[in-house]
Amino acid sequence: MSIRYGSLAVLATAALTLSAIAVFGQEAERMGIPAPPGHVFKTIISGYQFRTKETRALQDDDLENPGFLAVERAADMWKTVDGSEGKSCMSCHGEAETTMKGVGAAMPKWSEKLNKPVNLEQQINICRSEHMKAQPWPFKSKELTDMTTFVRFQSRGMPVAVKTDGPMSPWFERGKEIYYTRVGQLDLACASCHEKNNGKFMRADFLSQGQTNGFPTYRLRDQRLVPLHERFEGCMFDVRGVPYKPLSDEFLALEIYVAWRGIGLPVETPSVRN
Amino acid sequence: MADKPRIKLPKEAKKGEIIQIKTLVSHLMESGQRKDAQGKPIPRKIINKFSCEFNSKPVFSCALEPAISANPYIQFDARIDEEGTFRFAWTDDDGSVVTAEEKIALKA
Numbered sequence: 126m127s128i129r130y131g132s133l134a135v136l137a138t139a140a141l142t143l144s145a146i147a148v149f150g151q152e153a154e155r156m157g158i159p160a161p162p163g164h165v166f167k168t169i170i171s172g173y174q175f176r177t178k179e180t181r182a183l184q185d186d187d188l189e190n191p192g193f194l195a196v197e198r199a200a201d202m203w204k205t206v207d208g209s210e211g212k213s214c215m216s217c218h219g220e221a222e223t224t225m226k227g228v229g230a231a232m233p234k235w236s237e238k239l240n241k242p243v244n245l246e247q248q249i250n251i252c253r254s255e256h257m258k259a260q261p262w263p264f265k266s267k268e269l270t271d272m273t274t275f276v277r278f279q280s281r282g283m284p285v286a287v288k289t290d291g292p293m294s295p296w297f298e299r300g301k302e303i304y305y306t307r308v309g310q311l312d313l314a315c316a317s318c319h320e321k322n323n324g325k326f327m328r329a330d331f332l333s334q335g336q337t338n339g340f341p342t343y344r345l346r347d348q349r350l351v352p353l354h355e356r357f358e359g360c361m362f363d364v365r366g367v368p369y370k371p372l373s374d375e376f377l378a379l380e381i382y383v384a385w386r387g388i389g390l391p392v393e394t395p396s397v398r399n
Numbered sequence: 400m401a402d403k404p405r406i407k408l409p410k411e412a413k414k415g416e417i418i419q420i421k422t423l424v425s426h427l428m429e430s431g432q433r434k435d436a437q438g439k440p441i442p443r444k445i446i447n448k449f450s451c452e453f454n455s456k457p458v459f460s461c462a463l464e465p466a467i468s469a470n471p472y473i474q475f476d477a478r479i480d481e482e483g484t485f486r487f488a489w490t491d492d493d494g495s496v497v498t499a500e501e502k503i504a505l506k507a
Contacts, residue, residue, distance in 0.1 A: 188407045191470040194425040198402060348428075348469035 155324070158389050165320060171390050172333040172398060175324070180345070184397040192274060192343040192395020195267075195350050199275030202268065208259025214272075217256060221279055229277030230392050231286050233381050235293055242296055244380055245273050246352065247372060264371045270350050274341045277394040284391060285338050287384040300382025303375060309366025315383075330399055336387035337380065339396025346399055353380060404499045406487065411504040412479040420451070423472045424489050424497065430465040448490040449473055454483035479503060 157170035173181060183189050203214045203221055218224045233244040243251065249272050250261035262269035289297040304315045318327070319335030326332075340353040351359075354371035357379060361368035369375040402425040412418050424446065431443025443465060450460035459475045477485075482505045489497045 188405055188421050188423060189472055191423065191472070193405065194402060194423070194470060197405070198425075345468075 161388065164388075165386060166334065169336070169387055169390055170323075170334050171338055171387075171393065172336050173339065173393060173396060175331040175333040176398060180397055180399065184393070190343070190395060190397060191348075192341075192350060192397065195271040195274045195341075196278050196395060198267075199271040202272060203275065208253065208257035210256065210258045212257045214252070217252075221275065225276050225279040227280050227283055227286075229394065230280035230283045231288070232277075233287065233377060233384070235288070235291070240292075241374070242293060242377060242381060244353075244372070244377060245276060246354075247377075249273060249276070265352065265355060270341050270352050273352060274350055274395050277341070277392060280392045281394060282391050284389045285384055285387050287381060287388065289381060289385050293381060296378045296381050297385065299375075300378035300380070303379045304382055308361060309364035311364040311366075313364040315360070315379075334386070335383065336390055337383050338387050338390040339393040339398065341394060342396045342398045344398055350395065404487065404489065404497060406499055406501055408485065408501055408503065410502075411506045413506045414480060415478065416506075417476050417478050418503075419474065419476055420485070421472070421474045422449075422487060423470060425470055426489070426491075428463075428465075428467055428469045428471065432465065444492050446471060446489045446491055448488075450488050450490075451475070451477075452486045453477065454481070455486075458485070479505070481505065 155170055155174040157166075157168035157174065160166045160169050173184065176184075183191075187193055200221070206213045206216075214221070229245055232248070233242040234248075235241075236243045246264065246269055249269065253259045254261045262272075307314045307317070315335060318332050323332045323334045337353055340356065341350045342356075343349070344351045352371075354376045357376050358368040358371060404425075405421075405423040407421040409418055426446050427444060428446065429441055429444040431440070431445075433441045435441050445465055445467070446463050448460065448462055449471075451458045458477050461473070463471060482503060485501045485503065487499045487501075491497070
């Protein structure tokens with residue numbers, strides 16, 4: 126028996142040494158952008174840098190990247206007339222490649238009319254119900270996620286440029302409060318993992334900075350595109366908390382705040398993540 | 400299954416050149432092993448066969464199994480000896496077939 130345990134211990138030590146080397150190897154490669162003064166991070170690092178080279182390769186090749194299936198689906202939908210007004214997205218906005226450039230990078234944006242910020246999903250549905258007189262798409266529906274991905278894809282490579290001053294500042298503060306509030310049975314805040322412990326190996330994965338520049342993202346785990354608020358829900362569920370509702374004011378405030386934490390990072394939509 | 404498959408291969412190649420062909424098709428690939436919220440099994444629905452022909456001669460084909468993830472990506476090589484047309488076919492469990500064609504020319 127003692128021999129068996131002995132060899133197990135040797136094996137375990139060898140495994141630990143190996144994983145330590147692997148962790149070190151990956152950390153050394155992580156590239157980021159310098160954060161503006163007064164930011165929480167010194168270096169802002171995209172979630173891309175925390176993924177394996179195989180996952181990165183999948184994102185880098187526009188043909189292999191399964192997120193592009195959604196981009197192509199939505200490109201057709203962009204031209205498709207829906208609703209009683211007989212309009213498509215194209216009737217008002219023209220070619221998405223030019224008119225939607227930079228739009229996704231600056232979301233969520235303040236809406237004077239609603240006197241609150243709106244994110245991309247909400248804006249798409251406002252367009253549908255007000256201008257096209259069509260049924261708004263439900264959150265998590267293939268159509269809404271595809272269109273969100275398509276519009277945000279038009280900003281790919283452009284820096285995240287969310288505005289947080291003026292009327293947005295109370296929302297920004299609310300988002301910050303949510304970010305640092307511990308929730309759930311595990312009593313964890315967003316900051317517990319993504320600010321204090323990013324880069325560490327946990328739950329068979331590297332904790333990222335929790336940046337939003339790649340959303341909606343093709344998650345290999347789900348084998349489909351996942352919108353940001355679904356990921357927020359997932360995180361809250363994982364800490365055994367009761368998640369806020371997608372597209373609720375709470376998640377909207379959090380989206381604004383988290384976007385600011387990644388300010389200047391290039392948009393990567395459609396990204397590929399675990 | 401209505402989506403157009405994504406295919407990438409060069410427009411032209413030298414005689415005898417080996418080219419790389421990449422294909423990606425949108426499909427749920429439901430394994431048949433999962434259960435829905437009511438506990439009832441979700442019936443299997445996958446692409447079970449992929450084939451590629453060049454000028455009606457087989458180039459590559461494979462059987463796909465339930466463990467293959469959604470949106471299967473298949474990559475293979477082919478030697479080009481003449482100009483012609485590649486025909487790709489993905490066969491679904493329900494019998495429907497998605498097809499696509501790509502032409503390739505010979506480089507002078």
